[in-house]
Amino acid sequence: MGPNDNPSIHNIDLSDLLLFGIPKKGRLNEQVMTLLAGADIKFHRKNRIDIALSTNHPIALVFLPAADIPQFVADGNVDIGITGQDMVAEAGVNVEELMSLGFGKCRLCVQTPVDSPYRSAKDLVGKRIATSFTSLVREYFKALDVQVAKEAGLTTIEKSTIVQFLSGSVEASCALGLADGIVDLVESGETMHAAKLHAIETVLTTEAVLICNPTKHINNPLIEKIRRRIEGVITAQRFVLCTYNVPRTKLANAIKITPGKKSPSISSLDTDGWVAVSVMVLKSKSADVMDELAEIGAQDILITEIKNARMN
Ligand SMILES: Nc1ncnc2c1ncn2[C@@H]1O[C@H](COP(=O)(O)OP(=O)(O)OP(=O)(O)O)[C@@H](O)[C@H]1O
Ligand SMILES: O=P(O)(O)OC[C@H]1O[C@H](OP(=O)(O)OP(=O)(O)O)[C@H](O)[C@@H]1O
Numbered sequence: 001m002g003p004n005d006n007p008s009i010h011n012i013d014l015s016d017l018l019l020f021g022i023p024k025k026g027r028l029n030e031q032v033m034t035l036l037a038g039a040d041i042k043f044h045r046k047n048r049i050d051i052a053l054s055t056n057h058p059i060a061l062v063f064l065p066a067a068d069i070p071q072f073v074a075d076g077n078v079d080i081g082i083t084g085q086d087m088v089a090e091a092g093v094n095v096e097e098l099m100s101l102g103f104g105k106c107r108l109c110v111q112t113p114v115d116s117p118y119r120s121a122k123d124l125v126g127k128r129i130a131t132s133f134t135s136l137v138r139e140y141f142k143a144l145d146v147q148v149a150k151e152a153g154l155t156t157i158e159k160s161t162i163v164q165f166l167s168g169s170v171e172a173s174c175a176l177g178l179a180d181g182i183v184d185l186v187e188s189g190e191t192m193h194a195a196k197l198h199a200i201e202t203v204l205t206t207e208a209v210l211i212c213n214p215t216k217h218i219n220n221p222l223i224e225k226i227r228r229r230i231e232g233v234i235t236a237q238r239f240v241l242c243t244y245n246v247p248r249t250k251l252a253n254a255i256k257i258t259p260g261k262k263s264p265s266i267s268s269l270d271t272d273g274w275v276a277v278s279v280m281v282l283k284s285k286s287a288d289v290m291d292e293l294a295e296i297g298a299q300d301i302l303i304t305e306i307k308n309a310r311m312n
């Protein structure tokens, strides 16, 4: 529970509920809604109300900006949350990362105009940097300021790098003359290339994570239940079930192609010398796996979607 004894919001008493911080909008929100549905965490969210009680678990979903969720979790105002690793790093707080979720993947990169003379982040020392990640970037360039001064044999920094906060559309700041370089997220690179920028260093890579207040996880079976259910949904999203028949003489080769998450299930067929195999394969690799199995003589190769899973 949160630190205050009887937390409540909109006259809803939250004291006996697990508080779950959810990104209230944007690209993470859509994926999180899918996760919650797959984990059978049902709720009704009234329009403009940032809290929703689950109808089938003692959970209250609290809809917050992704950037704020690390602080709420670290301070215990909510018990668990989903946000990006970049948001946790920028918040500089202590939270337990229960699992990475496989979406919201991107890189935080130092970017400069393609026609600029800057080829590394060190070239930007003493210059002007625009970013939404000011804590991270100030720390990053402070270390570079010191390194460059040391390499020049100086005992003090000649000119500190200036880090300017921008809340969005950071990529426009170089062309508008506000900055010499930026630090912003890159997924496809479309925004960067459109702004005639290129990435010269990667500060960090990030994806969405399930985080927990460090004092809460071990003594709360409901948190473990939610973690296992979300893990099951992600497994079902990433894997498919592959079944096929193969001559026993080819089984060793087949298992090299489909080792499975743990190991394949093998059963004998009525037809002498043949076995039936059932195994999980990565959805992204399933077409290649089918081709390779066919090449070694496997037959009746089927791929089935997995609706949900519990692996351990
Ligand atoms: N282009 C992107 N590709 C992948 N992940 C992204 C991208 N932009 C932001 N993210 C991730 O989404 C999370 C939330 O980012 P942010 O708060 O900017 O919301 P958003 O989804 O971009 O919505 P908006 O920017 O419209 O408010 C962050 O952890 C961030 O790493
Ligand atoms: O490499 P790409 O696929 O182009 O994605 C990167 C862009 O995505 C995010 O912006 P977003 O679309 O969230 O707009 P925002 O700047 O308002 O956050 C981020 O700030 C980058 O600008």
Ligand SMILES: [Mg+2]
Residues within 6 Å of the ligand: none
């Ligand atoms: Mg954004």
